[in-house]
Amino acid sequence: MKSFIIRLWVIHNLIFFISFFLISCDQNSEENISIVWEDNKAVAFQIPNINNPDDLEIRLIQDGKRVSIIGKIEDKGNQILFTPIIPFTRGLSYELILEGKEIASIQIPLPDGLYSIPKIVSIYPSQDTVPENLLKIYISFSQPMKEGVALNFISLLDSEKDTIPGVFLDLQPELWNETRTQLTIWLDPGRIKRDLIPNLEMGAPLKNEQRYELIIADGWKDQNGLGLAKYYTKNFIVTGRDSISPDPKLWQLKTPKSNSKTAFEINFSETLDYSLLNEVFQIKNEEMNIVSGKWEIGLEEKSIQFFPDENWGSGSYQLEIESRLEDLAGNNLNRLFEIDLENTKAKEIETSFRLIPFSVKE
Amino acid sequence: MKNISKIMGLCLGISLIMAFTFNKEELPFGMTKGTPEIKSMTSLAFGPEGVLFIGDSKSASVFALNTKDNGFTSEIPSVSIIGIDKKLADMLGTTTDNISILDIAVNPNSKKVYLSLQAGDGTPVLMKLEGDEIKPVSLDNVEYASVELNNSPAEDAKDGRGRSLRISSISDLGYSDGKLLVSGLSNQEFSSTFRSIPFPFTDNQDHASLEIFHAAHGRYETTSPIKTFTTAEINGKDYLVASYTCTPLVLFPMEDLKAGKHIKGRTIAEMGSGNQPLDILNVEKNGKSYLVMANSNRPVFRVNFADIENFEGSLTEPVADNFATDGVDFVSMPLTNVQQLDKMDNETMIILQRKSNGSLDLWSTDKADYLLR
Numbered sequence: 237m238k239s240f241i242i243r244l245w246v247i248h249n250l251i252f253f254i255s256f257f258l259i260s261c262d263q264n265s266e267e268n269i270s271i272v273w274e275d276n277k278a279v280a281f282q283i284p285n286i287n288n289p290d291d292l293e294i295r296l297i298q299d300g301k302r303v304s305i306i307g308k309i310e311d312k313g314n315q316i317l318f319t320p321i322i323p324f325t326r327g328l329s330y331e332l333i334l335e336g337k338e339i340a341s342i343q344i345p346l347p348d349g350l351y352s353i354p355k356i357v358s359i360y361p362s363q364d365t366v367p368e369n370l371l372k373i374y375i376s377f378s379q380p381m382k383e384g385v386a387l388n389f390i391s392l393l394d395s396e397k398d399t400i401p402g403v404f405l406d407l408q409p410e411l412w413n414e415t416r417t418q419l420t421i422w423l424d425p426g427r428i429k430r431d432l433i434p435n436l437e438m439g440a441p442l443k444n445e446q447r448y449e450l451i452i453a454d455g456w457k458d459q460n461g462l463g464l465a466k467y468y469t470k471n472f473i474v475t476g477r478d479s480i481s482p483d484p485k486l487w488q489l490k491t492p493k494s495n496s497k498t499a500f501e502i503n504f505s506e507t508l509d510y511s512l513l514n515e516v517f518q519i520k521n522e523e524m525n526i527v528s529g530k531w532e533i534g535l536e537e538k539s540i541q542f543f544p545d546e547n548w549g550s551g552s553y554q555l556e557i558e559s560r561l562e563d564l565a566g567n568n569l570n571r572l573f574e575i576d577l578e579n580t581k582a583k584e585i586e587t588s589f590r591l592i593p594f595s596v597k598e
Numbered sequence: 599m600k601n602i603s604k605i606m607g608l609c610l611g612i613s614l615i616m617a618f619t620f621n622k623e624e625l626p627f628g629m630t631k632g633t634p635e636i637k638s639m640t641s642l643a644f645g646p647e648g649v650l651f652i653g654d655s656k657s658a659s660v661f662a663l664n665t666k667d668n669g670f671t672s673e674i675p676s677v678s679i680i681g682i683d684k685k686l687a688d689m690l691g692t693t694t695d696n697i698s699i700l701d702i703a704v705n706p707n708s709k710k711v712y713l714s715l716q717a718g719d720g721t722p723v724l725m726k727l728e729g730d731e732i733k734p735v736s737l738d739n740v741e742y743a744s745v746e747l748n749n750s751p752a753e754d755a756k757d758g759r760g761r762s763l764r765i766s767s768i769s770d771l772g773y774s775d776g777k778l779l780v781s782g783l784s785n786q787e788f789s790s791t792f793r794s795i796p797f798p799f800t801d802n803q804d805h806a807s808l809e810i811f812h813a814a815h816g817r818y819e820t821t822s823p824i825k826t827f828t829t830a831e832i833n834g835k836d837y838l839v840a841s842y843t844c845t846p847l848v849l850f851p852m853e854d855l856k857a858g859k860h861i862k863g864r865t866i867a868e869m870g871s872g873n874q875p876l877d878i879l880n881v882e883k884n885g886k887s888y889l890v891m892a893n894s895n896r897p898v899f900r901v902n903f904a905d906i907e908n909f910e911g912s913l914t915e916p917v918a919d920n921f922a923t924d925g926v927d928f929v930s931m932p933l934t935n936v937q938q939l940d941k942m943d944n945e946t947m948i949i950l951q952r953k954s955n956g957s958l959d960l961w962s963t964d965k966a967d968y969l970l971r
Contacts, residue, residue: 277719296692298693305689305690305691306689321689321723321734322690322691322697322717322723323717323721324691325691325692325696328691328693372788382718383716383720384698402872406895408874409640409700409767410767411766411767411784413766413785414766420785420786422788425820429818429820430818431818432868457718461718509786512786512787560786560787562787566787573820574818574820575818575819575820577819
C-alpha cells in the first residue's frame with residue numbers, strides 16, 4: 237500500500253514538474269528571460285537588455301501576495317543579471333516588474349526525475365548489537381541535506397514501540413560533514429556519563445538486553461527542498477557496557493604475499509567507529525614512505541583491508557594507527573570515555589600513534 | 599647602446615614612481631581587501647573597532663570583517679520586530695522553513711544588531727538592523743582577515759603528534775583582551791578544543807589550544823565540549839564561564855588557559871537533563887552583575903555574580919526553576935523559548951524568541967525592566 241502511494245506521489249509530481257516546466261519554458265521563450273543554474277540551484281535571472289535596469293523589481297508570489305525581494309542587478313552589456321541573495325527557491329514563483337508593469341512570471345521547477353529524491357545510504361554502526369554506552373550514530377545520505385531539523389525526524393522506539401524521550405543530544409548547529417551528506421548524532425552524553433545529574437535523574441539512554449528501533453521519518457528535506465520519500469528503520473539490541481579501550485596488540489593481522497596486490501587485513505574482533513576508521517590508518521615501508529593504496533572497511537566495521545596501488549615488495553612494513561581511534565562507546569586507544577579517578581591502576585603513557593610492524597614475504 | 603640605457607632608465611623611473619604612487623594601502627589589523635569565501639556563518643562576535651568575527655564551521659575558519667560601522671553611540675535603539683523570520687524570508691524571496699537565524703551580535707560601539715542566517719541550501723547571509731529596516735551586509739570587496747582552525751594533515755604529521763582534533767563546528771566565539779576565543783566541536787570525537795588566538799591574526803599558527811575535561815563528583819573524568827561561553831571578572835580575576843554540552847556550568851581562570859594543557863573547570867551548577875545551553879552573557883543592573891543564560895528546554899536563568907564570587911565550592915545539584923542552591927541562586931526569568939541572546943549595553947539585552955503564538959520575534963529589553971528586578 238505504502239509503495240503504491242509513493243508511486244502515485246511520484247507520478248503526480250512528475251506531471252506537476254513537466255506541466256510547470258512547459259509553462260516556464262513557454263514564458264521564458266516569450267520574454268527571452270532565462271534562469272541561470274549553478275550546482276543545480278537557480279542562482280539568477282538573465283534578462284535581455286532593458287533601458288532602465290534600475291526600475292527592475294523582482295517579486296515573490298506567495299499566498300496571493302507579492303513581495304519585493306532583494307538582490308544584485310548587474311548590466312552585462314546585452315543582458316541584465318538579477319542575482320538574489322540566496323538562490324531562488326524551487327517550486328516558488330517570482331514575477332519581474334519593469335516600471336510598474338509585469339514583464340514575466342517564472343516558476344522555479346522542482347528537481348526532476350526520481351534519482352534526485354534523497355535517500356539514506358547507510359546508518360552506522362551497521363551491526364545490530366551495540367553496547368549500552370553507545371555514544372554516537374552516523375547517518376549517511378545520498379544528497380546534501382537541510383541542516384538544523386534532524387531531531388524532528390529521528391526517534392528511538394523501545395520494544396513496546398513507545399518513543400523514548402531525551403535520548404539524543406539536541407545540538408545546534410548540528411554536526412555534519414563538509415558535504416552535508418553525513419550527520420553525527422550523539423546519544424545524550426549527560427545521561428551516559430555516570431554521576432552527572434541527567435544520568436542520575438533519567439539513567440543511561442539505552443538499557444542492557446533491551447531491543448530498540450531507530451526511526452528516521454520521511455519528509456526530511458534535502459538542500460533542493462525534496463524530502464526523503466520513505467521512512468527508514470534500524471533495529472538493534474543492547475549488550476553490556478563497553479569499558480575497555482580497543483587494544484591493537486590483540487588485533488589479528490593477515491599479511492599479504494609479495495609481488496601481489498592482495499589485501500593486508502586487520503581484524504579487530506569488535507566494531508569500531510566508522511568515521512574514524514576511514515582516517516586513522518597508514519602503512520609505511522622500510523624507508524618510512526607511505527604506501528599508497530585504498531582502505532576498505534569490512535563487515536560491521538569489525539575489520540579493515542588495505543589494497544596497495546602497486547605490488548607489495550618483500551620486506552618490513554609498519555602499520556601506524558592514530559590513537560584517537562574509538563570503539564562504539566567513545567573509548568580510544570589512549571583512554572576510556574570515562575576515567576575513574578579512584579581507580580589507581582597505573583595508566584599507560586598516552587601516545588599519538590600505535591605502531592605494529594609486519595613483514596611481507598615472498 | 600645609449601638609447602637602450604635611456605629607455606631602461608626611463609622604465610626604472612616609471613616603475614619607481616608607480617611603486618610609490620600605487621603603494622598598497624596599509625589596512626588595519628593586517629587585513630586585505632577582497633571577497634572572503636565564507637561557506638557558513640555559525641557564530642558571530644564583535645572585536646575591537648567594529649571588527650566582526652564570523653565563525654565559519656564549514657571551512658573551520660574564523661573571518662574578521664571590518665564592518666567600518668564604528669561610530670560610538672550610547673543610545674540603544676529600541677527593537678521590536680514581530681515575525682522576523684517571515685520578514686527575512688520575504689526579503690530573500692523564500693519561505694520561513696528555508697532560512698535559519700544562526701546567531702545575533704550587537705556592535706558594542708554603534709549598538710547595531712547583526713544577524714547571521716543560513717538558507718536551506720547552505721548559503722550564508724549576513725544582515726543588520728538599520729532603524730526598523732533589515733539590510734543585507736555585502737561581503738563584496740571588503741577588508742578582512744581570516745584564520746584557519748584545523749591544521750592540515752601534513753602539518754600535523756610534521757611534528758609527529760598525530761592529527762589534532764578536527765573542528766567541524768564552531769560552537770561559540772568571543773573576544774577578550776586582544777584575543778579571539780573559539781570553542782570547537784568535532785563530528786567524530788566527543789572532545790572539545792578551546793583556542794585563544796591573538797588578534798590581529800599572525801602567521802604563527804601555534805594558538806593556545808587546550809583540552810577541556812569535566813569530573814563528576816571528582817570521580818569520573820570525561821572530555822567535555824563547550825557549547826557556549828562568556829568571560830567575566832570575578833573577585834578581580836578574569837574567568838571563562840562556560841557551559842558544556844553535557845550541561846554543567848563551569849569556571850576556568852583565564853590565566854590557566856595555556857596551550858596544550860589538560861584543564862578541568864570548577865562546576866558552579868548543573869542545568870539538569872533534557873536541556874542544552876544556548877547562549878550565555880553578563881549584564882549589569884543597578885551596579886549588580888548578572889550572568890544570563892538561555893536554554894533549549896528551560897526558561898532563561900540569571901544568577902548574581904556576587905553569589906558566584908562568594909561561592910568557592912563545586913556544585914553538583916541540578917538547577918530547578920527558582921531553585922536556590924547552597925551557594926549560587928539561579929532565578930528563572932519570565933522568558934521561555936529564547937533562541938539567541940546578546941547584550942546591547944550593560945543593562946539591555948536583545949532577544950530572539952519563539953513566542954507562544956508561534957511568532958519568532960526579535961526584541962530589546964529596554965522596556966522590560968522587570969526582567970532583572
